[in-house]
Amino acid sequence: MTTAVLHPGAMGAAIGAQLVAAGERCVWVPVGRGPASRRRAEEAGLVALAGFEELTTCEVVLSVCPPAAAVEVAHQVAGTGFAGCYLDANAISPRHSEDIADVLTGGGATVVDGGIVGPPPRRAGTTRLYLSGVDEAVCRVRALFDGTAVDVVALSGPVGAASALKLAFATYNKVSSVLAAQAHALARHHGVDAELRDLAAAALPGTPLATPERLSSAGQRAWRWAPEMREIAETCRDAGLPADLLAAAETFLGHWRRYKDDPDVTVDQLLDALSRS
Structure with missing residues (x-):
């Protein structure tokens, strides 16, 4: 399975590195990103895509970006026709989580709401990822992090609960x-x-x-x-x-x-x- 990480800041790169270490193939989109992002992505073992349009080849897209950019990133991904599982793990309001779900589910994607608590994960017991949304999609994302240092907690609630x-x-x-x-x-x-x-x-x-x-x-x-x-x-x-x-x-x-x-x-x-x- 291929997972895209948008965008590899300190947290996103560390999560990507955990997935790569667990045997997952992780990619990212370098278009518009600076040298610091490129360095973090390379160190994490992420593979560069030519552009956003290639996200349609991914099964999962993980969005970890500044809160103000979360909705814009969701629109960019929706514009590609992505129809996989979209994990929004940004520090945004439940209302914005619901807006993102509306944007992506209209094109056939499934959205999982995520909330990261703790520092960038480098060892077990420091970082939790809370998930909410449709049970099947939550289980799919939860399984993705098996064998990583990220402790995943599934909440019994809709998109917005984790946020x-x-x-x-x-x-x-x-x-x-x-x-x-x-x-x-x-x-x-x-x-x-x-x-x-x-x-x-x-x-x-x-x-x-x-x-x-x-x-x-x-x-x-x-x-x-x-x-x-x-x-x-x-x-x-x-x-x-x-x-x-x-x-x-x-x-x-x-x-x-x-x-x-x-x-x-x-x-x-x-x-x-x-x-x-």
Whole structure:
């Protein structure tokens, strides 16, 4: 079976590498992608296709892209006449998951909703992939990941259920990092940052507040997290819940966009960016 990975960012490439290591043939479309994507794809063992039209030769298409591009990628794939199984594993709202299903099922494809929780998978026990949708299609995708480091959990729900769980978890997990950064920036301004760290270590061990060094990872991924906050805000509004906190988190993360995928960014740089704002 041939699986296409669109597009091999850090997460997509790592998932593709897991599939390749498990004996699957994985391909990607290099059209319009930069040298970093090409390097990740090569390292993961993905085979390049000549263009999107060749996706019709694949049984499965896996979409792992920035949230803002998820619907556009689905339209690109639908435009090829793809009629296989489409796994959308992006951090998007349930409503957008349903929109993607409408776009692709009209052409004969089957859509599975996916939500990835955890870092790019490199060892077992770190990364979960939640799936929802038609049982037969979910089982097909679940079997695809047998023998990989990705822990697959099938939910008994329609397309949109996996995305809802992913965004509910991200609401706490990612906004907690935003709050920790705000707290440390405030403490540093008043010269009590060391005391805050000590207090957090005693009262809230293991949290971003107690381990601010973890904020550097949040800074590197802020360019992805900001549009994810927008998706969560939309999901909250659809559920009749307030979205103010998520809108503020999106604005907050915008202060760190310059550090996109910067492996050398420091916590001090991130806090300085907040102070300058």
